[in-house]
Amino acid sequence: MAAAATIVVLGAGINGAAIARELTLSGVGVIVVDPGDIASGTTAWSTRLIHGGLRYLEYGEIGLVRESLVERNRLVRLAAHLVRPLPFYLPVEGRWGGLWAAAARLAGWESLARAWQGRRGRGSWTVAAGLTLYDLLAAGADWPRHRIVRAGGTGMPQIDGRMFPYAGLYSDAQLLFPERLTVELLVDARQIAAAAGLPFEVCTHRQVAFAPDGTLSIVPNPHAPPRAANGEAAPFAIRPAAIVNATGAWVDHTLREMFAGRDGWSGGAGQRLIAGTKGSHLLVRSESLRGGLSGFGVYCEATDGRPIFVLPFGPELVLVGTTDIPFTGDPADARTDEAEIDYLLTAVRRLFPAAGLRREQVQQHYCGVRPLPNAAGAGGGRPPAGITRRHLLVRHEGAPVPLWSIVGGKLTTCRSLAEVTAATVLAGIGLPVLATSRERPLPGNCAGASRDAAVRGCRDLAGRSGLATDEAAVVAERLVALFGARAAEVWRASPGGPVAADGQAAAAPPASGAGLIRGVGLPLAAVEFCLRDEWAVTLDDLIERRLMLAFHERLGHDSLEDVAAAMARAGALPPAQQAAAVAGCVARLASRYGRVVPQAAAETGHPSAEEHRV
Numbered sequence: 001m002a003a004a005a006t007i008v009v010l011g012a013g014i015n016g017a018a019i020a021r022e023l024t025l026s027g028v029g030v031i032v033v034d035p036g037d038i039a040s041g042t043t044a045w046s047t048r049l050i051h052g053g054l055r056y057l058e059y060g061e062i063g064l065v066r067e068s069l070v071e072r073n074r075l076v077r078l079a080a081h082l083v084r085p086l087p088f089y090l091p092v093e094g095r096w097g098g099l100w101a102a103a104a105r106l107a108g109w110e111s112l113a114r115a116w117q118g119r120r121g122r123g124s125w126t127v128a129a130g131l132t133l134y135d136l137l138a139a140g141a142d143w144p145r146h147r148i149v150r151a152g153g154t155g156m157p158q159i160d161g162r163m164f165p166y167a168g169l170y171s172d173a174q175l176l177f178p179e180r181l182t183v184e185l186l187v188d189a190r191q192i193a194a195a196a197g198l199p200f201e202v203c204t205h206r207q208v209a210f211a212p213d214g215t216l217s218i219v220p221n222p223h224a225p226p227r228a229a230n231g232e233a234a235p236f237a238i239r240p241a242a243i244v245n246a247t248g249a250w251v252d253h254t255l256r257e258m259f260a261g262r263d264g265w266s267g268g269a270g271q272r273l274i275a276g277t278k279g280s281h282l283l284v285r286s287e288s289l290r291g292g293l294s295g296f297g298v299y300c301e302a303t304d305g306r307p308i309f310v311l312p313f314g315p316e317l318v319l320v321g322t323t324d325i326p327f328t329g330d331p332a333d334a335r336t337d338e339a340e341i342d343y344l345l346t347a348v349r350r351l352f353p354a355a356g357l358r359r360e361q362v363q364q365h366y367c368g369v370r371p372l373p374n375a376a377g378a379g380g381g382r383p384p385a386g387i388t389r390r391h392l393l394v395r396h397e398g399a400p401v402p403l404w405s406i407v408g409g410k411l412t413t414c415r416s417l418a419e420v421t422a423a424t425v426l427a428g429i430g431l432p433v434l435a436t437s438r439e440r441p442l443p444g445n446c447a448g449a450s451r452d453a454a455v456r457g458c459r460d461l462a463g464r465s466g467l468a469t470d471e472a473a474v475v476a477e478r479l480v481a482l483f484g485a486r487a488a489e490v491w492r493a494s495p496g497g498p499v500a501a502d503g504q505a506a507a508a509p510p511a512s513g514a515g516l517i518r519g520v521g522l523p524l525a526a527v528e529f530c531l532r533d534e535w536a537v538t539l540d541d542l543i544e545r546r547l548m549l550a551f552h553e554r555l556g557h558d559s560l561e562d563v564a565a566a567m568a569r570a571g572a573l574p575p576a577q578q579a580a581a582v583a584g585c586v587a588r589l590a591s592r593y594g595r596v597v598p599q600a601a602a603e604t605g606h607p608s609a610e611e612h613r614v
């Protein structure tokens, strides 16, 4: 049998991961390279919605909205443990506002649209028209149709009904942890590759050096955080059949690195493909605001007409986003500033004056850069929020190996983008598409009865490892929320753990793994699992993008110390560097998230297993 072609995917964000998976389905070997961790770029800094994008309708992006709704419905089915339907409440100030502005925008007359927008935003008729079209575009799916209601009904968000007398009710979906979806796309790609005997590697914290003949050297990233000496992968070189540049907001930077000083590598390198905008989010800890949402996501406009989302996040928090500000620096340096915090808090206070939201209730914030197509060509004079979210695939002629760049895209459309990219790249190198991911569930996919069974299985294992019944119930819910149907495998990470190779519980209790990470309701076995099965390398990888503790309400220094100690026991961190790794993580949580980590994790008031099941 001829050796399989190998394609290098640059970037382990959601798009790079989905492309890697799609390529393996067609019998191609894949190497994914990222100087950081999986999903450490824009994927981690999004609003975390899987949605059609209601507002894109006004810009006539019917095709994009239809594609997004189809993908939304698919993800809710195929990644049900991570992507959940969420009812939305869209408050409106009056009846008629916004009709003419919407029509002008649809016709492409942006300046006229802004002149006609008026102070009171879109009225209920405009909203009803948009939501009717939204329902039609999602046709065929078993989703509730929209309704227009009067404010103040039972079970509705407690929004100021004098200012917003009406509302549109509709549904979209929420992906609390796109980081976890990205990891699972790669876990699935690895399984597909293993079954077909294809080369497959995920090289995180490593960078690429480009030689003029198209050979790529994959070497350690000198700026990566510390790890055990034996955990350092050896450099290697490869001349791939093709390269896909899926580096998101870094696409132009990557091209500049590739083409620097190379006469032969010319095509497209001079032309700027991306013109990013930064967007910030707040995670707010306010019981009255969380209660005021009544389980809905709220989608509305700030006074400047920008879209704002106020969303339930996990059992206790509220996610508020976002801003949209042109950004030209290194996307890794984008940070939330006080003016953005103020802007977002003002927007929420206008909706929920009774919640009495205070600045100190902001637990943390985060900020990322949208990889939008360079607006000189794509924006057509639109404000940042109106620049197209469509993705483009650009082929660079003249490179020594076939090379494509991905421009734009959304979390929602990662799979369809991957399908188109794989088809184009494979055709470009003379290979057929053998299969697509359209009906392929993610490895952890579970919902309804299969989710209940996964929780029960985990609860039994946790109980047999010595946890009290209520503790075991919380641990099981948290594990299934993170790993879905793979949750029981976590216990297998414990040497001698009670899970057989087929994932079924065996009779004996675990030899280790009974211990919990202090304060956060997760077993230490989960650390070993992510190190062994999910390419986690550093403490930050574990805290921010595998166990998702960066968002946990009760994270403390002691939780971080437990995770670092488990890493050291697993040989992933030199024991002498444990304290420095914890200090580095605390500093990063402060600088990247504005989060202050207390010495001890809070011991009281944990949400119940039921509350975790949101």
Ligand SMILES: Cc1cc2nc3c(=O)[nH]c(=O)nc-3n(C[C@H](O)[C@H](O)[C@H](O)COP(=O)(O)OP(=O)(O)OC[C@H]3O[C@@H](n4cnc5c(N)ncnc54)[C@H](O)[C@@H]3O)c2cc1C
Pocket: 010, 011, 012, 013, 014, 015, 016, 033, 034, 035, 036, 037, 038, 039, 040, 041, 042, 043, 044, 045, 046, 047, 048, 049, 050, 051, 208, 246, 247, 248, 249, 250, 253, 254, 257, 278, 279, 280, 322, 368, 369, 370, 371, 408, 409, 410, 411, 412, 413
């Ligand atoms: C504020 C905001 C809100 C958003 N909200 C939503 C939403 O609710 N729903 C939705 O569908 N979409 C949303 N998006 C869009 C979505 O998040 C992004 O389009 C998507 O995450 C882009 O994924 P990506 O894989 O292309 O890029 P990234 O996730 O940025 O991944 C690119 C990767 O490339 C790596 N890299 C950089 N340089 C190199 C190099 N030289 N070699 C190799 N790798 C390299 C980076 O480290 C990074 O990991 C939002 C975006 C933002 C900013």
